[in-house]
Amino acid sequence: MAEVNISEARKAYGALNILHGVNIDIRDGEFVVLVGPSGCGKSTLLRMVAGLESITGGTISIGGKIVNNLPPKDRDIAMVFQSYALYPHKTVAENMVFALRLQKQPADLIKQRLQAAAETLDLVPYLDRYPRQLSGGQRQRVAMGRAIVRSPQVFLFDEPLSNLDAKLRVQMRKEIKELHQRLRTTTIYVTHDQVEAMTMADKIVVMQGGKIEQTGTPLELYDRPRNTFVATFIGSPSMNLLKGHYKADGAVFVTETGDEIALGFTPEASDGQAVLLGVRPEHLSLAPSGLKTTVNVTEPTGHETMVFLRYGSGELVAVLSERHDFEPGQAVTIAARPGKLHLFDAESGKTLRRD
Ligand SMILES: Nc1ncnc2c1ncn2[C@@H]1O[C@H](COP(=O)(O)OP(=O)(O)OP(=O)(O)O)[C@@H](O)[C@H]1O
Numbered sequence: 001m002a003e004v005n006i007s008e009a010r011k012a013y014g015a016l017n018i019l020h021g022v023n024i025d026i027r028d029g030e031f032v033v034l035v036g037p038s039g040c041g042k043s044t045l046l047r048m049v050a051g052l053e054s055i056t057g058g059t060i061s062i063g064g065k066i067v068n069n070l071p072p073k074d075r076d077i078a079m080v081f082q083s084y085a086l087y088p089h090k091t092v093a094e095n096m097v098f099a100l101r102l103q104k105q106p107a108d109l110i111k112q113r114l115q116a117a118a119e120t121l122d123l124v125p126y127l128d129r130y131p132r133q134l135s136g137g138q139r140q141r142v143a144m145g146r147a148i149v150r151s152p153q154v155f156l157f158d159e160p161l162s163n164l165d166a167k168l169r170v171q172m173r174k175e176i177k178e179l180h181q182r183l184r185t186t187t188i189y190v191t192h193d194q195v196e197a198m199t200m201a202d203k204i205v206v207m208q209g210g211k212i213e214q215t216g217t218p219l220e221l222y223d224r225p226r227n228t229f230v231a232t233f234i235g236s237p238s239m240n241l242l243k244g245h246y247k248a249d250g251a252v253f254v255t256e257t258g259d260e261i262a263l264g265f266t267p268e269a270s271d272g273q274a275v276l277l278g279v280r281p282e283h284l285s286l287a288p289s290g291l292k293t294t295v296n297v298t299e300p301t302g303h304e305t306m307v308f309l310r311y312g313s314g315e316l317v318a319v320l321s322e323r324h325d326f327e328p329g330q331a332v333t334i335a336a337r338p339g340k341l342h343l344f345d346a347e348s349g350k351t352l353r354r355d
């Protein structure tokens with residue numbers, strides 16, 4: 001096990017800059033998730049840690065040792081890819097121990113590691129099968145088994161669950177988390193599924209366009225997003241953003257249609273400043289007075305009701321914990337839970353909360 005330090009890491013392909021100086025400190029045993037939209041540089045960064053991609057600038061160190069010029073096999077890491085990349089003509093067992101064979105490890109150590117990994121991953125009955133005879137979830141476990149048998153200092157995962165159906169993804173997510181609780185191996189996990197990020201991570205790194213937007217625990221990012229990008233990226237459905245301006249007298253947000261919402265905190269904003277009010281869908285509820293909206297679409301999920309509401313020229317999403325039978329076009333009045341509001345500058349998108 002080891003800590004991983006990424007300092008001012010840069011990547012360019014010719015004149016094209018992909019990563020613009022990325023800093024991440026990962027503690028020994030920590031589970032860090034990289035999230036961000038497609039093309040923001042997640043895989044590139046992971047491949048740089050693995051040694052599969054050269055480092056244009058900055059340093060990457062593993063266990064206190066700079067690895068910039070170290071070949072992948074000397075970095076003591078194991079990577080699990082989205083496409084499991086199993087050898088089709090090798091059995092499950094052969095796939096799992098291939099790397100150990102290459103390292104010319106003693107036969108009894110190989111056998112012992114294989115047995116332990118197969119038990120951990122529920123693969124004992126499948127060891128003699130070929131990848132084509134396995135389900136997607138089982139193949140995924142073999143790919144993980146191949147990483148585990150090496151007992152590396154660091155696990156790197158690049159969207160390992162994205163080829164699985166929704167139910168299997170939820171199950172494997174839990175299994176990877178359990179595995180991490182047991183092995184405590186430092187892990188960097190890439191996904192663009194923000195639910196995976198929220199549920200698995202000790203720490204989330206939100207990236208956009210080759211830069212880090214914010215780093216923090218899942219709840220830090222959820223409760224105190226630094227800007228509208230993080231605010232809308234973390235959380236599903238996304239945080240609502242209402243256009244309007246700030247009224248200093250009484251610390252009030254004024255919507256475009258003139259409704260007033262008390263913020264409950266004093267932001268770093270000036271009177272009349274163009275701002276965006278951020279409200280999470282679960283913090284909206286029906287109320288005797290508040291914003292007058294009309295129902296657009298209702299989506300009952302069984303345990304809650306998601307409702308899309310027209311308000312002024314925009315749309316709001318509310319997640320209500322009770323069941324409702326709204327008619328399209330029905331008028332409903334909603335209010336935001338006090339103490340749960342966010343305020344951002346309309347132009348820069350930066351938070352205006354002081355804390
Ligand atoms: N070999 C290459 N040459 C030039 N540009 C590349 C190369 N590899 C990747 N890129 C570019 O680098 C950027 C980052 O790619 P990367 O694969 O790291 O994104 P990602 O965040 O993993 O996206 P996704 O979520 O779609 O997997 C993209 O714009 C991509 O087009």
Ligand SMILES: [Mg+2]
Binds near residue numbers: 043044
């Ligand atoms: Mg990728």
